[in-house]
Amino acid sequence: MYSDSTAMKIDLKEETILKGEIINLKKEKNAVLLAHYYQTEDIQEIADYVGDSLGLSQKAAAVDADIIVFAGVHFMAETAKILNPGKKVVVPDLNAGCSLADSCPPDAFRHFIDRYPGHVVVTYINCSAEIKALTDIVCTSSNAIKIVNSIPEDKPVIFAPDKNLGAYVMNQTGRAMVLWDGSCMVHEAFSIEKLLELARNNPEAEIIAHPESESHILQTACYIGSTAGMLKYVQQSTSRSFIVATEAGLLHQMQKDVPDKKLFPAPAIEDNICACSECAYMKLNTLQKLYNCLKNELPEVTVPDEVRLKALKPIERMLALS
Numbered sequence: 001m002y003s004d005s006t007a008m009k010i011d012l013k014e015e016t017i018l019k020g021e022i023i024n025l026k027k028e029k030n031a032v033l034l035a036h037y038y039q040t041e042d043i044q045e046i047a048d049y050v051g052d053s054l055g056l057s058q059k060a061a062a063v064d065a066d067i068i069v070f071a072g073v074h075f076m077a078e079t080a081k082i083l084n085p086g087k088k089v090v091v092p093d094l095n096a097g098c099s100l101a102d103s104c105p106p107d108a109f110r111h112f113i114d115r116y117p118g119h120v121v122v123t124y125i126n127c128s129a130e131i132k133a134l135t136d137i138v139c140t141s142s143n144a145i146k147i148v149n150s151i152p153e154d155k156p157v158i159f160a161p162d163k164n165l166g167a168y169v170m171n172q173t174g175r176a177m178v179l180w181d182g183s184c185m186v187h188e189a190f191s192i193e194k195l196l197e198l199a200r201n202n203p204e205a206e207i208i209a210h211p212e213s214e215s216h217i218l219q220t221a222c223y224i225g226s227t228a229g230m231l232k233y234v235q236q237s238t239s240r241s242f243i244v245a246t247e248a249g250l251l252h253q254m255q256k257d258v259p260d261k262k263l264f265p266a267p268a269i270e271d272n273i274c275a276c277s278e279c280a281y282m283k284l285n286t287l288q289k290l291y292n293c294l295k296n297e298l299p300e301v302t303v304p305d306e307v308r309l310k311a312l313k314p315i316e317r318m319l320a321l322s
């Protein structure tokens with residue numbers, strides 16, 4: 001059965017003390033801790049809310065605490081700041097970026113859009129505030145199909161930055177879109193050969209996958225959806241075991257939800273040690289850094305007002321449709 005080894009990296013006594021200190025600091029400073037499902041188990045356990053990108057955006061918009069501590073990656077914290085500019089938003093590690101967001105630099109994207117006049121620009125939330133400011137409507141993996149279907153059929157669409165999610169949405173909606181050539185290094189690291197071998201050895205297991213995965217992985221899946229969607233699917237399915245093609249952090253919450261079911265992380269190409277995929281950016285956040293950031297209220301995530309106001313509109317359009 002799946003077990004998360006990350007919690008073993010720090011001494012148990014030290015972990016308990018740090019968790020206690022973080023909980024006290026949260027109260028003292030009227031702070032709320034939001035965490036993504038890809039965070040390590042110790043962080044997920046003391047978070048006030050753990051969710052997918054859509055859930056985290058909805059929560060961030062509604063926070064009335066003074067400080068939002070965002071345990072996730074930069075674009076997520078930036079989205080929280082865009083939605084709730086009156087709050088101080090701090091992150092454990094400012095270097096926690098995203099390969100997908102990095103694959104779409106603003107200047108190159110501006111030139112790309114110019115090549116397709118009259119197109120509606122849909123961007124996946126995994127992008128920078130500057131890219132959101134160039135967007136008509138944002139989406140997440142939970143609502144991408146719904147968002148694209150909400151656009152009048154006679155309007156041509158640009159979809160960025162994830163070409164894998166874009167191709168999946170095209171397939172599901174039957175809608176041709178111009179795709180930006182970006183991708184997530186974690187979801188592109190799954191090995192189809194190793195996945196099929198694992199499935200052969202566990203014929204009862206259902207394969208479930210995040211739509212950032214490549215099409216040959218998605219073709220093997222019984223269910224495709226966001227992290228929150230995958231959690232729901234595993235709870236509702238009558239199957240007793242699953243091969244999960246997404247970042248391995250999700251398996252912590254999943255195993256809590258279905259303690260009697262067997263979970264296998266989908267194997268990655270180069271991975272001979274733990275046979276799973278971890279997002280190096282997400283894993284930059286640690287309990288110690290979380291404690292430091294709450295104590296010092298640093299590093300802070302800020303967004304210049306001009307960019308923020310432009311980026312807010314397409315996020316609000318998405319939230320209104322979600």
Ligand code: 13P
Nearest residue numbers: 052053054140141226227
């Ligand atoms: P979710 O919105 O499904 O949580 O995905 C976030 C992400 O970064 C996937 O790699």
Ligand code: SF4
Nearest residue numbers: 098099100184186279
């Ligand atoms: Fe970005 Fe991929 Fe990490 Fe998600 S898993 S934060 S898309 S690099």
